[in-house]
Amino acid sequence: MKLEIVSANRLTDGRVVYLSHGGRWSEKIVDGRTARNDKESAALLTEAEASVAKCLVIDPYLLTISDETGAFTAMRLRERIRQFGPKVNQTLDQSV
Amino acid sequence: MYRYDEFDQTFVRQRVAQFRDQVARRLSGDLSEEEFKPLRLMNGLYLQLHAYMLRVAIPYGTFCSRQMRQLADISRHYDRGYGHFTTRQNIQFNWVKLDEVPDILAALAEVEMHAIQTSGNCIRNVTADPFAGAAADEIEDARIWCEIIRQWSTLHPEFSFLPRKFKISVNGAIEDRAALRVHDIGLQLKQNDTGEIGFEVMVGGGQGRTPMIAKSIRSFLPKEELLSYLESILRVYNLLGRRDNKYKARIKILVHDLGAETLANMVEREWQQLREGYVNLPDSELARIACYFAPPDLEDAAETDNGLDRARRANGQFESWLEHNVNAHKQPGYAIVTISLKPEGGVPGDIDADQMEVVADLAQRFSHDELRATYQQNLVLPHVRKRDLHVVWRLLAAHGLSTANHGLISDIIACPGMDYCSLATARSIPVAQSISQRFNDLTRQKNIGDLRLNISGCINACGHHHVGHIGILGLEKNGAENYQITLGGRSDRSAAIGEIIGPAFSAEKIADAVETVIDTYLDLRQPGERFVDAYARLGRGPFKERLYATH
Numbered sequence: 001m002k003l004e005i006v007s008a009n010r011l012t013d014g015r016v017v018y019l020s021h022g023g024r025w026s027e028k029i030v031d032g033r034t035a036r037n038d039k040e041s042a043a044l045l046t047e048a049e050a051s052v053a054k055c056l057v058i059d060p061y062l063l064t065i066s067d068e069t070g071a072f073t074a075m076r077l078r079e080r081i082r083q084f085g086p087k088v089n090q091t092l093d094q095s096v
Numbered sequence: 097m098y099r100y101d102e103f104d105q106t107f108v109r110q111r112v113a114q115f116r117d118q119v120a121r122r123l124s125g126d127l128s129e130e131e132f133k134p135l136r137l138m139n140g141l142y143l144q145l146h147a148y149m150l151r152v153a154i155p156y157g158t159f160c161s162r163q164m165r166q167l168a169d170i171s172r173h174y175d176r177g178y179g180h181f182t183t184r185q186n187i188q189f190n191w192v193k194l195d196e197v198p199d200i201l202a203a204l205a206e207v208e209m210h211a212i213q214t215s216g217n218c219i220r221n222v223t224a225d226p227f228a229g230a231a232a233d234e235i236e237d238a239r240i241w242c243e244i245i246r247q248w249s250t251l252h253p254e255f256s257f258l259p260r261k262f263k264i265s266v267n268g269a270i271e272d273r274a275a276l277r278v279h280d281i282g283l284q285l286k287q288n289d290t291g292e293i294g295f296e297v298m299v300g301g302g303q304g305r306t307p308m309i310a311k312s313i314r315s316f317l318p319k320e321e322l323l324s325y326l327e328s329i330l331r332v333y334n335l336l337g338r339r340d341n342k343y344k345a346r347i348k349i350l351v352h353d354l355g356a357e358t359l360a361n362m363v364e365r366e367w368q369q370l371r372e373g374y375v376n377l378p379d380s381e382l383a384r385i386a387c388y389f390a391p392p393d394l395e396d397a398a399e400t401d402n403g404l405d406r407a408r409r410a411n412g413q414f415e416s417w418l419e420h421n422v423n424a425h426k427q428p429g430y431a432i433v434t435i436s437l438k439p440e441g442g443v444p445g446d447i448d449a450d451q452m453e454v455v456a457d458l459a460q461r462f463s464h465d466e467l468r469a470t471y472q473q474n475l476v477l478p479h480v481r482k483r484d485l486h487v488v489w490r491l492l493a494a495h496g497l498s499t500a501n502h503g504l505i506s507d508i509i510a511c512p513g514m515d516y517c518s519l520a521t522a523r524s525i526p527v528a529q530s531i532s533q534r535f536n537d538l539t540r541q542k543n544i545g546d547l548r549l550n551i552s553g554c555i556n557a558c559g560h561h562h563v564g565h566i567g568i569l570g571l572e573k574n575g576a577e578n579y580q581i582t583l584g585g586r587s588d589r590s591a592a593i594g595e596i597i598g599p600a601f602s603a604e605k606i607a608d609a610v611e612t613v614i615d616t617y618l619d620l621r622q623p624g625e626r627f628v629d630a631y632a633r634l635g636r637g638p639f640k641e642r643l644y645a646t647h
């Protein structure tokens with residue numbers, strides 16, 4: 001099933017984060033809260049904008065993921081690279 | 097090399113303090129991202145895909161062991177223990193944290209470094225021949241003029257908000273090692289018929305989505321009039337350059353639209369007015385700056401071999417390295433060493449903190465404390481006694497830095513691509529890695545000979561793909577990475593933009609396609625003919641035929 005979640009970069013260190021429950025942000029895509037339709041997506045983005053105002057994240061946006069394999073996977077290559085990090089120079093704290 | 101005076105030191109420290117305050121205001125919410133972004137960019141801080149990236153300027157690629165050690169320290173304390181040398185003779189740190197950036201800038205200021213002019217629509221860090229001050233074919237040391245341009249252009253109020261970024265390159269040798277013809281302004285030092293030294297001025301070169309080769313607009317400019325002439329070019333550009341469309345804003349578009357002759361006439365007219373009363377650099381100031389670039393104290397009698405020949409005969413790897421990574425120095429008994437940052441399967445331009453320290457030690461012990469970064473993403477020890485070459489090589493080899501591939505197919509230029517860059521349309525690094533592994537046999541590489549293979553992860557062309565003998569451009573098509581090949585590009589005195597050879601190849605097929613291009617060349621070349629010359633003779637036809645027949 002195609003779902004949407006919100007991602008952004010964290011203000012303090014620029015890390016990739018996903019909007020999770022209770023307005024929190026997580027580095028793990030699996031923690032991301034999903035939207036199943038336009039209305040839910042819009043609500044997620046509105047919630048994310050509140051985090052911008054609180055100086056938590058920069059430039060939140062919606063991205064499409066799939067959960068067909070049992071795990072959340074971003075559909076676009078760019079998002080998969082954001083999710084998994086570069087192939088080289090990766091350290092444990094960065095991998096999903 | 098140039099040392100900061102009190103003015104420079106105070107200025108850089110003030111900038112650090114200003115940025116510290118700006119970061120604090122951003123973190124507290126006093127500044128929005130919209131307000132903060134131009135401020136961080138003016139200090140070289142970008143937001144990339146996974147983290148902030150800090151781009152540190154290495155003015156015209158010249159630096160010293162103390163600075164390299166500080167870069168190593170910064171990479172350990174504030175990043176992940178490595179740095180990435182770029183195609184603009186800068187170094188980037190890919191994982192810095194916003195609140196630590198002021199401390200990094202303070203650490204840089206301690207060793208007379210900063211991150212100014214590495215972003216924004218200003219005159220950027222000036223490019224120079226990395227062999228400047230050492231090359232056997234040198235007319236005059238380009239770095240003196242780079243430093244003068246740096247001082248003139250830094251925060252120049254009139255040129256801080258140009259229509260687009262602006263890149264100047266200076267070459268002081270016969271061979272163009274500074275890619276003059278793909279810069280907004282290229283300055284070639286030359287001697288005229290009366291023996292006077294001045295510049296040929298070329299304008300309007302560039303890469304990106306509209307690649308162009310610079311046009312010569314003045315065949316000889318007396319060097320003492322350089323700044324007034326540059327100022328005239330910049331004024332014409334500032335006035336007429338397009339600000340409505342960033343893809344049409346570079347000076348190359350202006351040169352193309354007006355024609356080089358019209359632009360040259362406009363510049364000349366502006367210059368005739370400007371040079372009256374223009375305060376040229378006083379001789380004393382020129383002499384003061386030139387002093388910083390005085391040749392080091394090289395030994396006259398350094399010619400002695402001290403076993404070099406024996407070591408060469410005894411060790412084939414050392415011999416290969418001498419053949420490819422060592423160039424002629426103007427002083428007999430000395431040589432210029434290129435340290436390849438392109439190990440087999442490595443990331444072009446990457447170097448870890450331990451290696452940085454090794455290179456710093458070598459510069460201090462064997463190269464009069466001088467180091468250079470090249471736009472080909474390698475490092476240079478400019479003044480090594482020939483008799484020290486063997487020990488330098490052994491120390492490099494012990495730390496994975498002795499790859500003998502300078503100028504060969506695996507000496508690949510590659511931008512960070514989609515592994516890091518937020519503008520990318522595809523990855524560059526894995527393509528570089530797979531090609532370097534495919535051609536890992538040095539004997540095969542030597543047989544192929546002089547070859548520049550350049551890869552960019554998007555049309556912005558930071559990886560210089562347009563001027564690679566073989567260029568690869570990463571694109572996205574239907575969600576998958578695709579790689580377009582261009583052939584016949586070059587950035588030397590006969591600079592040319594590569595021609596697109598045909599439809600793009602998938603990520604899985606791109607290394608095969610490169611191999612087909614190479615096999616075609618090997619089959620059709622004449623004795624001693626370089627790839628780029630064979631391509632000029634043969635044209636696209638045979639390469640295209642083979643590529644699309646087999647794929």
Ligand code: SF4
Nearest residue numbers: 511517520553554558
């Ligand atoms: S060429 Fe494109 S992908 Fe590569 S560094 Fe430049 S902007 Fe990024």
